[in-house]
Amino acid sequence: MNLEQASQLTHAQWQQMAADLKNTASTGLFIGGKFVDAVKGGTFDNINPVDGSLINRCAAGTEEDINRAVAIAKASFKSGEWSRAAPRERMTVMYKWAELIEENGAELSLMDTLDMGKPITDMVDVDLPMCIETVQYFAECIDKVTGTVTATEYDVMSTVLREPIGVVGCI
Amino acid sequence: MALWKISPSLAAGNCTILKPASQSPLSCNLVAELFVQAGGPAGALQVVNGRGSEAGQALARHMDVSKISFTGSTEVGKLMHIYAGESNMKKVSLECGGKGPQIFCEDLQGELLDRGVETAINGIFFNMGEVCSAGSRLIVHEKIYDEFVAKFIEKGKDAYICGDPLDPSVNLGPLIDHGSQARVLGMIETARSEGGRVEFGGTAPAGPLEKGAYVVPTMITGVQNNDHLAQYEAFGPVVAVIKVKDDDEAIEVANNSIYGLQGSVWTDNYRRAMRYVREIECGTFLVNSFEEGDMTQPFGGYKQSGNAKDKCFESLLSYTNSKAAWFRLN
Structure with missing residues (x-):
């Protein structure tokens, strides 16, 4: 459900959506494009701070799962499927991504409200619009990254290129 | 995020x-x-x-x-x-983290003072104060201190009311977990024991919300800058008010922190404002404003922020x- 529709929902409708979401939200690790269990099978309790109740149990990744994800990320980086794609190709994906975040704005807002207790109105009116703007902004920036050619003697060409770093971890 | x-x-x-x-x-x-x-x-x-x-x-x-x-x-x-x-x-x-200073200068009056108070209320209580760039230290010149505190109590006391965050009319939910609630309530007790005065809040709500990780919006005055509450990030809806005598002391207090993420000054005097912009050690500094900006502006800290x-x-x-x-x- 998109943000426009989300802004019309009542308290009772949000509560109904929350009850459904507890059973439908993906709780696995998202590795290689699929939701999977942790290698060691561990889980942790995802608690709603509103009353201390259990929302669901989520897969608890450990070093083994990180190793699995990093191996896939490294192979993807070397393949160039993303890291060497034309800037415009990456832009197209990221603009589409921003659209899909907007179309799922109600679900994303609800997830953070359940997990963190943040008021749903703040999620819908402030956080989600900021998330979408962030993805769009960095999509716009992709083909604005430039290198330089510096002044040299006649028989030299000196350039500075900008390259992606590799596998990046965000915590 | x-x-x-x-x-x-x-x-x-x-x-x-x-x-x-x-x-x-x-x-x-x-x-x-x-x-x-x-x-x-x-x-x-x-x-x-x-x-x-x-x-x-x-x-x-x-x-x-x-x-x-x-x-x-x-x-x-x-x-x-x-x-x-x-x-x-x-x-x-x-x-x-951050321990964002908002400085209110002695020349403030009328509409600008009112706007400063309202902005300060939102700057600390929005999102339960769980914002690394929250304005959690209000540094107020002594000449306007009493008026500022009175206005903050009047407008801030009931501006944010705890409730079910799934209710679209509710603007204050619980903290992220019960451990955070215990930490924040503990910091309020420490502030009390160090001589701080709880003007409003200071507790978890009783009644139907008591199972939740809630903390009522809290204002504490009479805080000294080396007190625990002024030096450590609460990451909750707790604001510390510090009285200073002039610009020199305000700058010294604002910079006496391991953090340097976001700060602001409220004044009608542009030379005074520019001095604060130059002197305050933080990554984002706002004049007569707080928590504004756009995607083109860098967001990030100085020092241990x-x-x-x-x-x-x-x-x-x-x-x-x-x-x-x-x-x-x-």
Whole structure:
């Protein structure tokens, strides 16, 4: 459900959506494009701070799962499927991504409200619009990254290129 | 917030692995699934939930990870440098805590003073104060101190009311977990014992909300800048008010902090405002405003608030390496 529709929902409708979401939200690790269990099978309790109740149990990744994800990320980086794609190709994906975040704005807002207790109105009116703007902004920036050619003697060409770093971890 | 990190990382062409905060595992999974639905390669964005001490540490210590971008406490942020140093010298980018000073100068009156008070109320109580750039220290010149405090109590006491965050009319939910509630209530008690005066709040709500991790919006006056509440981040809806005699003392107090993320000054005097802009050690500084900005402005700290610059074009470049390529042509 998109943000426009989300802004019309009542308290009772949000509560109904929350009850459904507890059973439908993906709780696995998202590795290689699929939701999977942790290698060691561990889980942790995802608690709603509103009353201390259990929302669901989520897969608890450990070093083994990180190793699995990093191996896939490294192979993807070397393949160039993303890291060497034309800037415009990456832009197209990221603009589409921003659209899909907007179309799922109600679900994303609800997830953070359940997990963190943040008021749903703040999620819908402030956080989600900021998330979408962030993805769009960095999509716009992709083909604005430039290198330089510096002044040299006649028989030299000196350039500075900008390259992606590799596998990046965000915590 | 995760999108402030993964968006520039992906835009720069990196393959990105996200380890979300263990209190909020669900939305990151859906965000990553949507990236693949949008046509992104499955290896370019992955999510591994888990404990920071296990999954988080393993990611930060991995020999094939080239950069770690961390958002969280200053204490854990420092561990990231250790993990990087003990593994492969990966780049470390940190966005950590804050104890944001908002300074209210003696020339304030009328509409500008009222706007300053209202902005200060939102600057600390929005999102339960769980904002690293929250304005949690109000540094007020003694000439307007009594008037400022009276107005803040009048307008701030009932501006944010605890309730069910699924109710669209509610503007204050619980803190992120019960451990945070205990920490914040403990800091309020410490402030009391150090001589702070609780003007309003100071408790968890009784009645139907008592099972939740709630803390009522709290204002504490008479705080000294070396008190616990002025030096440590509460990450909750608690504001400390500090009285100063002039600009020199305000600047000294504002800068006497391990943090330097966001601050502001309220004044009608542009030379005074410019002095504060130059003197205050923080990454974002606002004049007659708070919590404003846009994507083009860097967001990030000075000192132990961290070394990252989020949003802005510079952020994207921080997810790239520069390579010198020298061609001999003869």
